[in-house]
Amino acid sequence: MYYKNGQYWYVARNKWIPLGKDENEARKTWARLEAGEIPILESSVLIMQRLMDRYIRDVLPGKAIKTQQEQMRQLKTLAAVFGKMVPDEIQPSHIGEYLDRRGREAPVAANREISLLSHVFTKAMRWGFAKSNPCRGVEKNPHKVRDRYITDAEFAAVLRVAPFSVQIAMELAYYTGQRLSDVLNMRWSDVQDGCIMVEQHKTKTRIAIEMGPELLDVIQRARKDGKLRSLYIVSNLHGKPYTKDGFETMFARARAKAGIHDFHFHDIRGKVATDMDNLNAHVHQIQSLLGHKTQKQTEDYIKSKTIRRVRSAAKVLDIVLDKPKNESAKTS
Structure with a gap:
């Protein structure tokens, strides 16, 4: 192993194999090369597949299980296109072409895959395996943000016909603003000092949500249900937590029973x-409750679902047309 031009190298058959800038990581890779775990011929040129393999080994385990599963699928899709390419040979135009072609069938999926690839390149730059990130500055595919707002009447309609555990989950979600995975993971031990303690599964953000009268009432009704034998506030008849798929099936039935399908x-x-x-x-209060990392994320989240209530221009037309007040009242 050699140190040259700011990084470590492994030399085999007159070919210099980059091992990165970090000495400890370079030694690990060197050991794997010596042990035959990484074929010399495949390592003589650093290709994206190797970077993705290291990302899977070193970065992915620190993410939530669902995220790991999703990104494993995304990396497999990316490897089919970029796997054999050398990192510094990938240009923004290649990223744009990927977005165009993949975007014809799945524009949102293409955007997410390139976001992941961008993070792989960010790590590669830190490891000394790439000089730049070709994903930066490339315009993503346009896509329609879901702007559905659930009215009070719709929420109440589903709540009335839902099973008790679904009712409790819906109310917990509303009064705490948390995702389904975090609601289903709420335990009785998280209720302490007048708060519900939440560590968001997706972001690892920790929040202490104060219990006002409404939220306290939900907790008390859940206690009266007789499921104290369970560790979880929302649990099935056996005191076990619901799986996300199992709970969503129950919610879908309640939604269908209420006649509200887009919910x-x-x-x-x-x-x-x-x-x-x-x-x-x-x-800032909304951002803190939702656990968003930036204020802009919260503002965009609100903006996409807000419908502004405004008055009509009837009075303006009345002035222009010089309508009598009694006639205006009849037509407005």
Whole structure:
């Protein structure tokens, strides 16, 4: 192993194989090369597949299980296109071409895959395997943001016909603003000092949500249900937590029974943000509750679901047309 031009190298058959700038990581790769775990011929040229393999080994385990599963599928799709390419040979035009071709069938999926590839390049730059990130600055595919707002009447209609555990979950989601995975993971031990302690599964953000009268009432009703034998606030008849798929099946049945079909459980989170905004809550308060990393993320989240209520221009036309007041009242 040699140190040259700011990074470590392994030399085999007169070919210099880059091992990165970090000495400890370079030694690990060197050991794997010596042990035959990485074929010399495949390593003589650093290709994207090797970077993705290291990303899977070193970065992916720190993410949520669902995210790991999703990104493993995304990396497999990316490897089919970029796997044999050398990192520094990939240009922004290649990224744009990928977005165009993949975007014809799945524009949102293409955007997410390139976002992941961008993070792989960010790590590669840190490891000394890439000089730049070709994904930066490349315009993503346009896509329509879901702007569905669940009205109070729709929420109440589903709530009335839902099983008790679904009712409790819906109310917990509304009063805490948390995702379904976090609602289903709420434990009785998280209720302490007048708060519900939440560590968001997706972002690892920790929040202490104060229990006002409404949220306290939900907790008390859940206790009276006789499921104290369970560790979880929302649990099945056996005291076990629901799986996400199992719970969503129950929610879908309740939604269908209420005759409201375009209602995802995640829409409750958007309703929370919008309702708080309509009550003039400060954006920082909404951001803190939802666990967003940036204020802009919260503002965009609210904006996509907010429908502004405005008055019509009838009075303006009355002045222009010089209508009598009694006639205006009849037509307005």
